[in-house]
Amino acid sequence: MEKKLITILGPTASGKTALAVSLAQKLAGEIISADSRQVYRDMTIGTGKDLDDYIVNGQPIPHHLIDICDAGTKYNLFQFQHDFRTAYNDICRRNVQPILCGGTGLYIEAVLKGYNLHEVPRNEKLRLELKDKTLEQLTEILINLKRRTQSTLHNKTDLDSCQRAIRAIEIETFNLRTPASKRTFLPIQSLIFGINIDRNMRRQRITQRLKERLDNxxxxxxxxxxxxxxxxxxxxxxxLEYKYITEHIIGKSTLDQTFRALETAIHQFAKRQMTWFRGMERRGFKINWLDAEMPNHEKTQTIISMIEEPK
Known part of the structure; x- marks a missing residue:
């Protein structure tokens, strides 16, 4: 019998990977990453891959969709849907427990609901029209487009830069002109577990982790x-890390200015992640929240107990 997908989500620095690895080790499962930046090779420290976490007692835990494309390229949601399905179908075919783990709510929601997505081409005319607009102007355009498309498929990290905002506008413009008539994939039923971390603890962990990444x-x-x-x-x-550190290297900011600005940006990003997850609940997903302060082995056992509950 096909094993039901287990999804583990939570904001940055909440301990998602450690929990997913613990669970995979107990269930002989395999992890599919749902992180929009860990797909890039040689972007390891800034994306927090923590690859050592995927080794338990000297044994590697199989994982997918990490280090699958070159830094400098642009991976997108459309590609993620297809790559996820390839990995997921392979895991299920082998009757192994699949575990989806990450903090990119957009990616998680898209594969669980089976959204119909198109590969959006570049719109050079539109890009030319937008190239001199400020980030504030681009944000207003994007918000207005979203109202017209009634889209929930928008990751707010797209507003980190003008370039990302223009790409988001390009996608929404395409969607407005090319309405989806049906879903490409069927929805996937999943037991979803979220790590609920206290705001103050989350902030402390983010600051400490940023210091460690700079030191490392x-x-x-x-x-x-x-x-x-x-x-x-x-x-x-x-x-995030790549934006602010690059700007520091090319002389736009001092190291202290970079640290403070990046720290604030990551805090804001984590808050947006939680907003997305709460939005998923309003859109019909049941998320079983686990206290981040609960020891990892207890969180793991809680999940296993729920899996084994009689239906």
Whole structure:
């Protein structure tokens, strides 16, 4: 019998990966990452891949959709849907427990609901019309487009830069002119578990983790990408760590200014993640919330107990 998908979600720094790995180890499962930036090779520190976490007692835990495309390219939701399905179908075919884990709510919701998406081409005419507009002007255009398309498929990190906002407008414009008539994929039934972390604890963890990433070579990682010929514009597109550290390297800010601005941006990002997850609940998803302070083995056992409950 096909095993039901287990989904683990939560804001950044909540401990999602550690829980997913613990669960996969207990259930002999495999993890599918739902992170919009961990797909990129050589973007390890800034995306928080924590690849060592995928090894338990010397044994690697199988994982998918991490390090699958080159830094400097642009991975998107359409590609994620297809890559997820490939990994998910393969795992199910082998009768292994699939575990979806990540903080990109847009990606999670799209695959669970089976949204019909199109591969949106570049609209050069539109890009030319938008290229001199400010981020505030682009945000207003995007909000108005979303009202017309009634779209919930929008990740607010698209407003981190003008480039990302223009791409979001390009997608919404395409959707307005090309309405989806049916879903490409069927919805997937999933037991969903969320990690509920106290706001103050979340802020403390984010600040501490940012300090550790800087100490562990975040600036050197970004500089190495630039030295390989990846443009500053391409790295800024990825937002958060890559945006702010790139701007520091090219001389737009001091290290202290960068730390403070990036710290604030990550806090805001985590808040938006929680807003998305609460929105998923309003849109009909049942999320079983687990206290972040609960020891990991207890969270794991709680999930296993719920899986094993008589239907």
């Amino acid at each position: 070579g975040l600036i050197e990682e970004v500089r190495s990408l630039l030295n390989r010929g990846i443009s500053a514009e391409a790295l800024i597109y990825y937002g």
